Amino acid sequence: xxHRVPANVLxxxxxxxxxxxxxxxxxxxxxxxxxxxxxxxxxxxxxLDGLYAGATAVLRLVGGHVADRWRQLKAVAGIGYGxxxxxxxxxxxxxxxxxxxxxxxxxxxxxxxxxxxxxxxLISLSTEPAKLGRAFGVHRALDTFGxxxxxLVAAGVLWASLGDFNAVFVGSFCIACCGxxxxxxxxxxxxxxxxxxxxxxxxxxxxxxxKAFRRCCGWAAMLGLVTITDSFVYLALQxxxxxxxxxxxxxxxxxxxxxxxxxxxxxxxxxxVGRWKLFLAGHGALVLALLLLCGPVKxxxxxxxxxxxxxxxxxxxxxxxxxAAGPLLPExxxxxGLALLQTGQALARMVSAVxxxxxxxxxxxxxxxLLTTAALLVVTIAAAFVRPWSWxxxx
Amino acid sequence: xxxxxAGVFGMLLLLGAGTLYVVQARGGGPAVxxxxxxxxxxxxxxxxxxxxxxxxxxxxGKLAVVPVGDPAGARRVGDLHCDRFATARSTSICLRLxxxxxxxxxxxxxxxxxxxxxxxxxxxxxxxxxxxxxxGNIVNxxxxxxxxxxxxxxxxxxxxxxxxxxxxxVKSIEELPVFVDGKRYFASDVNFWGxxxxxxxxxxxxxxxxxxxxxxxxxxxxxxxxxxxxQNVECPSLSPDGRRIAYKQKNPDGTWRLAVLDLTTHQVxxxxxxxxxxxxxxWRDDKTxxxxxxxxxxxxxxxxxxxxxxxxxxxxPDAASPATR
Numbered sequence: 063x064x065h066r067v068p069a070n071v072l073x074x075x076x077x078x079x080x081x082x083x084x085x086x087x088x089x090x091x092x093x094x095x096x097x098x099x100x101x102x103x104x105x106x107x108x109x110l111d112g113l114y115a116g117a118t119a120v121l122r123l124v125g126g127h128v129a130d131r132w133r134q135l136k137a138v139a140g141i142g143y144g145x146x147x148x149x150x151x152x153x154x155x156x157x158x159x160x161x162x163x164x165x166x167x168x169x170x171x172x173x174x175x176x177x178x179x180x181x182x183x184l185i186s187l188s189t190e191p192a193k194l195g196r197a198f199g200v201h202r203a204l205d206t207f208g209x210x211x212x213x214l215v216a217a218g219v220l221w222a223s224l225g226d227f228n229a230v231f232v233g234s235f236c237i238a239c240c241g242x243x244x245x246x247x248x249x250x251x252x253x254x255x256x257x258x259x260x261x262x263x264x265x266x267x268x269x270x271x272x273k274a275f276r277r278c279c280g281w282a283a284m285l286g287l288v289t290i291t292d293s294f295v296y297l298a299l300q301x302x303x304x305x306x307x308x309x310x311x312x313x314x315x316x317x318x319x320x321x322x323x324x325x326x327x328x329x330x331x332x333x334x335v336g337r338w339k340l341f342l343a344g345h346g347a348l349v350l351a352l353l354l355l356c357g358p359v360k361x362x363x364x365x366x367x368x369x370x371x372x373x374x375x376x377x378x379x380x381x382x383x384x385x386a387a388g389p390l391l392p393e394x395x396x397x398x399g400l401a402l403l404q405t406g407q408a409l410a411r412m413v414s415a416v417x418x419x420x421x422x423x424x425x426x427x428x429x430x431x432l433l434t435t436a437a438l439l440v441v442t443i444a445a446a447f448v449r450p451w452s453w454x455x456x457x
Numbered sequence: 458x459x460x461x462x463a464g465v466f467g468m469l470l471l472l473g474a475g476t477l478y479v480v481q482a483r484g485g486g487p488a489v490x491x492x493x494x495x496x497x498x499x500x501x502x503x504x505x506x507x508x509x510x511x512x513x514x515x516x517x518g519k520l521a522v523v524p525v526g527d528p529a530g531a532r533r534v535g536d537l538h539c540d541r542f543a544t545a546r547s548t549s550i551c552l553r554l555x556x557x558x559x560x561x562x563x564x565x566x567x568x569x570x571x572x573x574x575x576x577x578x579x580x581x582x583x584x585x586x587x588x589x590x591x592x593g594n595i596v597n598x599x600x601x602x603x604x605x606x607x608x609x610x611x612x613x614x615x616x617x618x619x620x621x622x623x624x625x626x627v628k629s630i631e632e633l634p635v636f637v638d639g640k641r642y643f644a645s646d647v648n649f650w651g652x653x654x655x656x657x658x659x660x661x662x663x664x665x666x667x668x669x670x671x672x673x674x675x676x677x678x679x680x681x682x683x684x685x686x687x688q689n690v691e692c693p694s695l696s697p698d699g700r701r702i703a704y705k706q707k708n709p710d711g712t713w714r715l716a717v718l719d720l721t722t723h724q725v726x727x728x729x730x731x732x733x734x735x736x737x738x739x740w741r742d743d744k745t746x747x748x749x750x751x752x753x754x755x756x757x758x759x760x761x762x763x764x765x766x767x768x769x770x771x772x773x774p775d776a777a778s779p780a781t782r
Contacts, residue, residue, distance in 0.1 A: 090559050090560070091559065093560075093561065093583065093601065094554070094559075094561045094583060097583045097585070097601050098540065098554055098561075098583055098584075100754075157754075158754055213559050213560075216559060217557060217558075217559040219479055220557060220559070221557050222479050222480075222483065223479045223480075223482040223483050224482070224483050225556065225557075226479075226482035226483075228478075228482065229478055229479045229482040232474075232475060232478040232479075233475045233478070233479060235475075236471040236472060236474055236475035237471075237472075237475070239471050240467075240468045240471050240472070243464060243467045243468060243471070244464065244468075247460045247461075247463060247464045248460075248464070310581060419645060419646075422645040423643075423644050423645045423646075426643075427645070
């Protein structure tokens with residue numbers, strides 16, 4: 063299974079795995095560090111934190127554009143990875159200053175925003191078009207596995223250092239540096255033949271004149287607008303099945319576990335049956351998951367099934383969308399195009415979270431879920447009939 | 458080949474450096490207490506001031522006690538570690554972070570007069586506030602949890618209580634019906650924190666936070682309902698005579714200051730403590746407030762008259778979570 067994926071994709075996957083161990087280590091202990099280690103008031107901090115989410119989306123566009131303009135996908139991705147690595151030491155240096163910690167986290171997010179588009183463009187350009195689904199599946203599986211390991215490594219470091227938070231930051235920094243080292247040594251940049259071409263910023267928006275890509279972006283954003291945020295899914299699940307609060311953190315692990323297991327098989331399936339079809343089927347899985355959450359039957363097995371379907375939704379959409387869109391884009395603008403697509407989707411999902419929150423406040427969680435489910439079903443069916451491009455073209 | 462060698466060598470170097478740091482962090486921590494400590498059993502008795510010892514040394518983080526009349530005296534410490542501690546009558550509550558748990562879990566211990574554990578619960582989140590009702594029948598707590606609200610990165614609070622007499626555990630008072638301006642209040646982002654019980658063991662006060670506002674809720678435990686009676690009141694603390702509430706009031710710049718609300722006249726006075734404070738204040742008697750103040754990576758317990766007269770006094774340096782009997 064592995065050897066049929068280009069070495070470059072495997073290398074990028076390993077870099078993501080190592081980097082995700084590093085970043086999830088910090089994510090896992092950050093609340094603890096703020097409250098217990100520094101005695102900060104976390105409610106205030108949560109507010110600060112939320113402001114950065116929007117900035118990441120914009121930086122993704124910048125990363126994609128700069129990577130295409132410099133014709134240096136690897137270098138731009140490397141800058142993103144490097145920024146995030148340095149931030150781990152920044153947390154150590156920030157001490158107990160809320161402003162400094164907020165700043166460091168913002169730079170860390172910026173690093174993540176910058177590297178995503180050039181990395182996905184590299185995966186897309188290193189793979190022959192027929193195997194893109196599999197390639198992205200392998201990458202996302204490795205990525206998720208890293209996120210899985212992060213908290214475990216952090217717990218291990220905390221245990222070994224007798225609860226020293228700084229040791230976790232230093233450990234995270236060292237692991238992040240390993241990720242950068244692996245990127246520098248193992249990942250090959252995609253050679254761009256031909257003379258240097260000026261890529262004006264307008265070039266990015268100009269991509270929307272490609273009919274198939276424009277439709278793809280449009281539907282991705284439309285679907286993003288009716289896609290429910292993870293936290294709502296877990297909250298609904300917890301309320302419905304009265305999941306013990308101590309077990310609550312296990313719910314995301316259920317989703318991630320299914321994502322990890324299904325990313326590669328579903329990626330391969332996407333290559334065979336059509337990526338757009340599978341992308342929509344993934345949204346169908348989410349509809350089913352939501353119906354189980356709101357439905358009349360209340361068996362614990364349905365809760366497990368709902369989590370499984372939620373993971374399947376990610377496996378069928380997260381890597382499949384760039385795999386579907388990549389071949390629609392000219393090679394020299396691939397990072398820009400993928401950045402545009404994913405930013406649109408991400409912004410739409412942010413709006414969705416606010417909207418669902420509003421409906422929830424007005425009516426309650428269940429009506430909010432039912433409304434989203436209905437909207438999601440309608441948009442998914444519509445997207446299946448008005449396809450962005452004909453299937454033959456997409457293959 | 459060169460590349461592989463360089464990679465292996467570089468990674469070994471990085472991981473080695475990381476391991477070295479972890480190992481040296483392990484040995485860290487001074488062997489001598491920065492402030493003198495007397496070892497021995499800590500007992501719950503009137504006229505004592507309990508707190509979390511934060512003076513660096515082997516006894517850092519342990520529950521310590523000094524006589525109220527002699528706060529500068531040597532701290533007596535036992536074996537009990539608590540992040541938050543409160544006591545009333547013969548009942549005490551100790552909240553502490555469960556070591557090595559990720560995501561974080563809090564151990565909630567209900568302790569008897571000899572500080573022996575009578576009841577124990579594991580709660581998700583990190584310890585924030587703890588109190589015991591004046592009759593010693595109900596212990597309550599607030600913990601911080603993550604991933605509970607729809608802003609995925611946000612924090613929220615969860616407040617619960619344990620009724621010793623009934624043996625009943627309320628893991629979260631989130632379902633408490635609350636009325637604002639006489640109307641039942643519903644919102645997805647409702648958070649409760651910082652309970653304080655009245656002497657009758659039934660009436661209690663708590664903070665309700667929602668949509669950027671905080672309300673002081675006056676609630677009835679047996680009827681299980683509450684009414685908002687004031688705004689911008691956080692971490693309420695009822696005076697022993699039941700007439701005033703000390704709390705932290707939010708400043709326009711987002712910091713908090715100490716304030717006292719008269720429940721009959723609704724008049725707010727500001728004690729002579731103007732520094733930003735983030736603690737649930739404690740009444741030492743009907744005239745004096747105790748609170749912990751963070752400063753330079755440590756915390757100290759201060760005392761100030763509740764009336765607005767006088768000046769703050771440093772009571773116990775390197776200490777947090779004051780509790781008296």
